[in-house]
Amino acid sequence: MRSFINAAVLTGCVLTSSLAIAQKPKKATPKTPALPEFQLKTEDPGVHVRFLAADEMLGRRTGEITNNVAARYIAEQYRRLGLKPAGTQADYLQAVALERVASDNKGLLVYGSDSLKVKQHFILLSGEKTTFAHTPVVFAAYGTEADYQGLDVKGKIVVAQFGTAEAKNPQEGFDLSEKKVKWAADKGAAALIEVLPPQLPWQIVVRYFAGDRVRVASEKSEKPAMPHLWIGGTASKGFNRDHVKEISGETPGQEKVPVRSFNVAAVLEGTDPALKNEYVVLSAHFDHVGTGKNGGGNFTAADSIFNGTRDNAFGTAAVLEAAKTLSLVKPKRSVLFLNFTGEEMGLLGSKYYAENPLVPMKSCIFNLNSDGAGYNDTTLVTVIGLERTGAKAEIEAAAKAFGLRVNEDPAPEQGLFDRSDNVSFAAKGVPAPTITPGFNKFDDKIYKYYHQVSDNPDTISYDYLLKFCQTYAYAARLIANLPARPQWSKGDKYEPAAQELYK
Structure with missing residues (x-):
């Protein structure tokens, strides 16, 4: 039947339709925020993860050469961005006295x-x-x-x-x-x-x-x-x-x-004449547990490398991507980027730093640490200490911007707040939560990869890694631009240390 449709009718319909289209008001195209964390691409953090968690890095164990290779890799990322070494350091590497x-x-x-x-x-x-x-x-x-x-x-x-x-x-x-x-x-x-x-x-x-x-x-x-x-x-x-x-x-x-090992530290100066004297600290550990029996888990002759993709190449990538985006559009406060060695051996790098800070501890108003055992919910980011450390609204706003939700510590019995490098800052009085990939419980999805040889770079979702890094960077920006510094919740066990630090 289509071949017998009257040409005039067809022409009229087309004209009418065209007029309708022409007269229909156009919807405004939503603008993507100009901030660079919104422009990150999936491959950006993936480069860091694939390098740090590669088999060739042999698990980045503290005291072994690949741990120092990881430190140098991170340092060169900061150099490429034009960041300054922290304090009076000539280089980005802070030697940590270990044995x-x-x-x-x-x-x-x-x-x-x-x-x-x-x-x-x-x-x-x-x-x-x-x-x-x-x-x-x-x-x-x-x-x-x-x-x-x-x-x-x-x-x-x-x-x-x-x-x-x-x-x-x-x-x-x-x-x-x-x-x-x-x-x-x-x-x-x-x-x-x-x-x-x-x-x-x-x-x-x-x-x-x-x-x-x-x-x-x-x-x-x-x-x-x-x-x-x-x-x-x-x-x-x-x-x-x-x-x-x-x-x-x-x-x-x-x-x-003696053991040769390093923390990595870099500084981005803020733009506000007064607030730039305060620092937001962004941190993550880059070490893992090594190979074979050193790893503490099951291994085989075919695979004895504990790659540490989730713990903590994931978090290290977040800090590096935050350094990149914040350096493109600088926040009001200064930012101290810290990457720690020796976390897996008892928070050694962060403990050493806390006793030998390169920036006065009282100038550090917040520490957003990134660490984790893995994830089982890619709609979330989990924040250990969310309710305690005074920046809940900013972290939730950052997550929402990238389609994620935030949950507080789902496993308080694990004592996670005191098991990562954030606690080295908390003990000094600095509000210091840890943002971790999203999880709602410790289950088989977590334990399948946590400190296991199966935790290879090809087992993670790079789309989720991107959202996590974007959330981390944007949260850091929002916190660094706050008019007033975040505060510990009233009665928190670390509040007395804060009162002493900031008096």
Whole structure:
């Protein structure tokens, strides 16, 4: 039938339709914001991830050459952008004083008719080889500063429970150990023994803490360092004041070798004459756990490389892309970009930086750290400390701009706030959340890749990585342009440190 349609009718219809189209008002085309984070492309952060998490990088383990290669790669990205080294540094690399410590595993402790063997019952965390001959033992509850009230421990061995009565997870106990050593040493103790709770799997503790370890280098002293021991496993159950009155024997010795490692630091100066004296800190760690048995997980001869794509090439890419976009259109406040070594070995790089800052800590008004175990929800970004650190509105606005939502810590039992580099700033008083790829629980989707050899660069969504990086950069911009600095929530455990820092 179409071939017999009257030509005049057809022509009329076309003309009428054309007039209708011509008369129809045009809709205004929405304008994409001119800010450069809106112009990022998928391949931009992908370049960083594919390099840092490549097999050739062998897991970027702190103390190994590929960790330093990663640091140099990051430094050269900052140089290419024209950023300045932080503080009085001539280069972007901040040397971090670390040392590799290996125990000789020779030692035996005796109390009454019982004995403790190295690794089987106890391990040495720090200190010199020391001999005890019927040395008295003093029990000091949890070994906190308050627990020494009324106790004479000079020349005696202090025994304390691991952690504190209020500690909610093992990480709090690990974090407190160094302070306990100082408190015991200041009181003149001959040694500190911490008794680990039976529920802490002793073999895992031994694997992580009794072998070769990298730590912040100990200061040289004229007198030998006091031994710090952990007792665990079956020995912890009977090691109490009823059975232990004095100890004889010898602790293991340690060999220490300096380790060459670096943080990376760069500065972008802000545009506001007054606010540029304040800094927003953008941080992420770039190290991972290495290869083979060092990785701590399952591996095979075919694949023994723990690539660390999600943890934390992902977060490192976010910081690098933020550096690029913020340098194109500068915010009001200055920005300090920090990339840390040694996070996987106990937040070593950020702890070192916090004690040796390149920019005065009191000038740093906020730290937006990026780290994570992976993701199971690409509609989200997850922010650990969202409700505590005073920039919730800005982070939510940034996520919304790229079609994402924000959720607060979905696994508070994990103690995640105190398990990443942000806590090194929080402990000094700086509001410091961690933004992580979106997750709503720790499930098989997380554990499939978290610290596994399967965490290769080809297993992530680069479209989601792009949105994550855009959100991170835009949130940083919004925070850096705020008229007033963010504040800790009232009553937060880190609020007193902030009051001291910013007074």
